[in-house]
Amino acid sequence: METLLWTVVRFPNGNWSYGGRMDDPDYERCEKWSIEAESAQAAVKKAQSRRRRDQAHVRAVASVSLEFDLSVRISSNALTLRADDTYNLVQQHVAEILILDDRDRDRKIGELLFDVVDVAAMMDVGIDPVEALNDTDVDAYMAGKAIYEPDSFTLRSYVLDQVEPLDPAHDRFLHLRELFIEPAWRGRKFGLAALHIVLQRYSRGCDFAVLCASPIRAEVVSEADRRRQQAALRDLYARAGFKRLGNSLYMVQDLYRYSSQAFPFSAESPVPEQEAVETATL
Known part of the structure; x- marks a missing residue:
């Protein structure tokens, strides 16, 4: 059949x-x-x-020392960018970040938005990645411009340098779009733990993850504050294994290497001040 x-x-x-x-x-x-x-x-x-x-609630791994049990719940929306609905080139996902409150009920404290980008399918239909991502939204388009050579399926050299040995003809990548933690719950590693769960459990088949280390929500009011928080985000994600792409705001993570890693912050590991660190475009 x-x-x-x-x-x-x-x-x-x-x-x-x-x-x-x-x-x-x-x-x-x-x-x-x-x-x-x-x-x-x-x-x-x-x-x-x-x-x-x-x-299903995916509990944070044992090496994550948190004051509450944390889980993520994923919903998805497949964006078909071809008229005959044959291929889903980009799948958008929303990960609700949940904790168990003192009554053992789930309480949402934030969310992580991410896309799975199927480059192999784009090659099948002859759409270059930047063009396809431009049909998604401006954040995805800017990420595509940062990692691909113009009008091609070729990754920029600084991407290949950070995730070697990656075949330029890769199949999929993960675009980490946005991480948001409610202000009352910041500075407790919840955002990093949720990011870790997503990278561990929901990135199968992806070669690398890319994010933009820059805050986007209204708490940043001046260019000086923005630059300070961009530097803090770069430091934070670098300690989680992400590598900066040249002098840009974008960072990548080699997912083949990441799959075997434990949570990158131990119980004793200090976390930078995070007034807006976990309010970020990823």
């Missing part, structure tokens, strides 16, 4: 359906998946399984 690509949705009331397009207005408030399967029923079962997996 032929395998087809199905749109599967879950409505806020818990009902499941399938068919149509991901951008159907009727699905505006739904959770959505794009699933390859031989039948609609099989596609719904796959989506239900994926939802259970994505919503």
Whole structure:
């Protein structure tokens, strides 16, 4: 039986359906998946399984010393950038950062936004990565310009220098878009622990991760403050294994090496002052 690509949705009331397009207005408030399967029923079962997996609480590894249990819950939105819906070139994900409160209930204290960019699929359809990312949004476009040579699938030399031995014809990469921790919960390693969980558990098949070490939300009011906080972010992510790309704001992490790492900050390791450090474009 032929395998087809199905749109599967879950409505806020818990009902499941399938068919149509991901951008159907009727699905505006739904959770959505794009699933390859031989039948609609099989596609719904796959989506239900994926939802259970994505919503399972992934506890921080034992080497993370935190005052609360921390977990992340992932939701996703596949952005299809081709008219016939054959390829999902960019998948956007939202990781809710949760802690257990004193009543054993989940409490959201922040979120981490990230994209999985399928470069191999872009090559199949002949769309260069920067062009495809430009169709996503300006943050993804700027990240693409920072890591790719113009009008090509070739990574810039300073990327290859930091993640060698990486085949220039890589398959996927992770774009870490934004990390936000509520002000009352900053300075306690929660943002770094959530980043660690995402890199450990949700980056399979990706060759490297890229982020922009610059704060974006309204707390930064002057250029001097912005530059100070950019420097603090660079230091923070460097200690977590990210490497700066030339003199730019962008940093990369070799995910092949990262997969075997423990949490980069031990219980005794000091964390820089983080008034706005964990409020950042990644």
